[in-house]
Structures are given as C-alpha cells and as structure tokens.
Amino acid sequence: MSDSPQQPVPQKKSAGRDLSAAIGVGLGLGAVIIASLFVVKAVFVGVIAVAVVVGLWELTARLQERKAIKAPLVPLAVGGAAMVVAGYVRGPGGAWVAMALTALAVLVWRMTEPPEGYLKDVTAGLFAAFYVPFLATFVALMLTADDGPWRVLVFLLLTVVSDTGAYAVGWRFGKRKLAPRISPGKTREGLFGAIAFAMVAGALSMQFLIDGGTWWQGLLMGLAVAASATLGDLGESMIKRDLGIKDMGTLLPGHGGIMDRLDSLLPTAPVVWLLMVAFVGAG
Known part of the structure; x- marks a missing residue:
C-alpha cells in the first residue's frame, strides 16, 4: 500500500x-x-x-x-x-x-x-x-459633568466596541484592504463592522445610560467614534511604520505598550466630549 x-x-x-x-x-x-x-x-x-x-x-x-x-x-x-x-x-x-x-x-x-x-x-x-x-x-x-462617570464609560465602551467590531468582522470577512501601505491588516469590511457595532452600542448607550440622550444621537455618536477610532489607529500605525517598530512598548502583555492601547482612544476623546456637550449639554 x-x-x-x-x-x-x-x-x-x-x-x-x-x-x-x-x-x-x-x-x-x-x-x-x-x-x-x-x-x-x-x-x-x-x-x-x-x-x-x-x-x-x-x-x-x-x-x-x-x-x-x-x-x-x-x-x-x-x-x-x-x-x-x-x-x-x-x-x-x-x-x-x-x-x-x-x-x-x-x-x-x-x-x-x-x-x-x-x-x-x-x-x-x-x-x-x-x-x-x-x-x-x-x-x-x-x-x-454631573453624570461624568457615565459619559466616560460610554466613551470607553464605544471605542472598545468599535475596535472589537473591526477586528471580528475583518478577521472573518475581510478581503479588501483599507490602507495597505499603513496597516495591511485593516480591511474595508472591518471598517463597516466597526461602524455597525459602534452605532448599535451608541444608540443603546445614549438611550439608557445618559440622561436626556436619545437613540438617534447615539447612532451619530457611534458613527463618529468608528471614524475617529479608525483614524487614530491608522495614525499610530503610520508613526510606528516610520519608526520601524511593531509596538510602542512591552508593558502590557498581549497588547504592547500603553500607547498601543491609547491609539484609538486619544483622538476619540474630543469627538465624544464635543458631541456630548452638543446633545445633552456640558452637565
């Protein structure tokens, strides 16, 4: 045989x-x-x-x-x-x-x-x-703001959900590259996943966690967060490519450094703050 x-x-x-x-x-x-x-x-x-x-x-x-x-x-x-x-x-x-x-x-x-x-x-x-x-x-x-902890929680939640949606959808369905010269792993399908996940999370968060917030405001906020988080991630990827490194540090096992976790959070913070003030006031 x-x-x-x-x-x-x-x-x-x-x-x-x-x-x-x-x-x-x-x-x-x-x-x-x-x-x-x-x-x-x-x-x-x-x-x-x-x-x-x-x-x-x-x-x-x-x-x-x-x-x-x-x-x-x-x-x-x-x-x-x-x-x-x-x-x-x-x-x-x-x-x-x-x-x-x-x-x-x-x-x-x-x-x-x-x-x-x-x-x-x-x-x-x-x-x-x-x-x-x-x-x-x-x-x-x-x-x-009086409800400041809840605003910060929504900001963190939407950013994490956006990143998770991009990863999950991109890993499963991603085929078309979003910005291959900057971040080869990112796909257009992943971006759509980030937008969909963040908009759903935004609608639920603004409706149930923020006093005076409504679901349609959450949809807009989720869309804005998906855009700013993606741009922030691409921005740091550009910096790391110019420096010729994969991660900014090694402080967090499985994550890299602190800056590797802040990349999408930093540019999203002013976006969420501004939209919160516009939608429900400074508090």
Whole structure:
C-alpha cells in the first residue's frame, strides 16, 4: 500500500498576539478603570495622568531610539500631568493654559543642550504634548459633568466596541484592504463592522445610560467614534511604520505598550466630549 501524499494543513487566521494574555490584561485594566471611575472621580483623574506620563515615556523613548530625536521628557511629563488636572479643575481654559506653559517649558528645557537638532527635538516635543496629554484632557473634561462617570464609560465602551467590531468582522470577512501601505491588516469590511457595532452600542448607550440622550444621537455618536477610532489607529500605525517598530512598548502583555492601547482612544476623546456637550449639554 503506497503512502498518499500529505495535504497541507490549512492555516487558521491569527491575531498575531497572545490572545489569552491580551484578554486577561484587558479585563484587569477594565476592572481598575471602572472601580476608580465610579468610586472617586479624582482617583480616575490620577489614572489618566499616569497613563499620559507612561505614554509620553514610551513615545519619547522610541523617538530617541529609532530617529535620534530627543524630545524632552521631564517638561512633557510634568506638563502633561498638569494639563489633565487643570482640565478637570479649571475646564477647557485651564487645559489650554497648561498646554501653552508645557510648550514653553519644552522650548526652554531643550536650550540647556547644544543647538544641533534643536528644531526637530522641540517640534517632536510639541507634537507629543498635543498628541498624548492634550487629547487625553478631554476625558477629564467629560468627567466634570454631573453624570461624568457615565459619559466616560460610554466613551470607553464605544471605542472598545468599535475596535472589537473591526477586528471580528475583518478577521472573518475581510478581503479588501483599507490602507495597505499603513496597516495591511485593516480591511474595508472591518471598517463597516466597526461602524455597525459602534452605532448599535451608541444608540443603546445614549438611550439608557445618559440622561436626556436619545437613540438617534447615539447612532451619530457611534458613527463618529468608528471614524475617529479608525483614524487614530491608522495614525499610530503610520508613526510606528516610520519608526520601524511593531509596538510602542512591552508593558502590557498581549497588547504592547500603553500607547498601543491609547491609539484609538486619544483622538476619540474630543469627538465624544464635543458631541456630548452638543446633545445633552456640558452637565
């Protein structure tokens, strides 16, 4: 009896990460966030500030390693944390003042080193100040409303649901690439999944979790979140491609670094804050 030729075993699609570790870390982070969010608002502001500082550390470290760009971390970290607190205590005006002072501190701090590379270093520093702490400040602004914890919860929920919808639909049905030169794994089908999941979650969230909210407002918010989360993900993918890295860090097993989790959250925060104010007021 002759041996029949072995047929190649079909390869299943893979997410490219340790899924069990990713789920465990995700659940742990979720528990910490929810506990701090609904127990004491100030504690959650501290969580935001810590995430901002760690994210800035990851970003500036990668810039120095891969591009020899020395964005000054100390004024960015101090100013970034102050930005989040100022936004919570003093509102949008406080956030803008802290942003301006952080920018000035970056310019002055870099003057203590030789002038070579000054322009690229401070430019990267100003970009980092806007990209991480300033955008994160809009989460603190959401929190200042009477129903602030629920607004933040809706913001987090819609962003996570959008990412999950994109992954689930793209993994199962994805064929047409969305932006192959930036992120080859993203598909148009995945984008449609993100939109559908986020719009359904938005309608339910605005109707049942936000006082004065209605389902049609949630549909619009879900659509906006799917767009901003996708653009945020693509934006960080562009940064990582330019730097020649897969992840911004290794702090979170299965996820990469803090910045790899903030990529879709940061640009979505001002979008949700603005729509919440437009739909149900500042609170």
